[in-house]
Amino acid sequence: MENKTDILAKFFYEIGNLKKVLRAHQQTLLTVDPTDNIASHSFRTAFIGYFLAKELTADADKVLKMCLLHDIEEVRSGDMNWVNKKYAKVYGDEIRDDQLEGLPHSQEFLQLSKEYTERQSKEAKIAKDADLLEQVFLLKEYAQQGNKEAEHWLHEDGADECQQIKLMNFDFTKEIAKKAMEMKPSDWWENIWTPKNR
Template identity: 45%
Template sequence: MKNLAHFFFEVGMLKRTPRTGFQFLGSGAESVAEHSFRTAVIGFTLARLDGQVDVGRVLQLCLFHDVPEARLGDLNYVNKKYVQADEQRAVDDLAATLPFGEEYRQTLAEFAARESRESLLAHDADQLEMILALKEYKDLGNRYADEWYPFCVRRLKTDLACRLAEDIWTTDSTRWWFDNDSDWWVNGSHGGNPVDCPDDKC
């Protein structure tokens, strides 16, 4: 149980581990934990849409794929040009302390191999999460997001993810909550009387 407590604290470190690629994009900030959560939701969705894969396995791959970064930090594409991280050692050292250590090791190995359909969907979920973040920053005026997007798309491995990426890139990231046709943004209610507004403030 003590080792599990250590494991949970280690996973918590991901909340304080930044995704470093945004330093080069010039705007944005996201922790590895935030990235992993949305990746898991995307992975679940892709798996259900695919209909031929083990949904739980895709979720497991998504949830655990960046756990080694609690020990290694997040190395972006520029970092990886010059820094060689011993990820396998990080995986093995953690696995040695876990009652499900061999399963953890196999999960990371499957993700890295990119051979199973589940691992391809998990990788695509990882990239789609980045594409969503890029679109959010593009909508806020970051012109470099347009330059990064094609490279993310080229990393996608399934037609399903490619189709989804196209729709993400053409969808306003605020449309899910902002409805221009609603009186809500004027009245603060559906229907109802308008909120009184002094003439000199309107």
């Protein structure tokens, strides 16, 4: 029988492979970007989820954990874009249960995984909004680099809201998404750079 350290070490190796799982939308965005993987997506999604939860007076710890969990099954199933999902069924809940079940202290994560999938709680809805908002930021980054497909996704024939925004649950999330679409991805460093060495 495996002990705790064996089980945890294997799990940590498994989730480490999320950085090797490229996001499937690259196919429909006609791009190849090795930095656009499930690990990088989950990392930014977790930060987004935390701050959304704080702003929307929800349990930020719970949202943060849901965001970290929300795509871990893709290390076993791969990512599916919106075309793939029309034809293929992924048993994400079953995979996450298998991944988490033998882990020490896993009950909390199993419950959070179920809650996220059901999307009934405020925290689950915020975590999903974070997932969608991260996609908006990524699309804007690609569009800024000249990716016409990303630009099309963002503006869908001149529409004011892209599909990701339409799917969001909270007005605050939608406001951030719209602000992100107005900005340049490089605006974050505009007033902090200097030509002087320290």
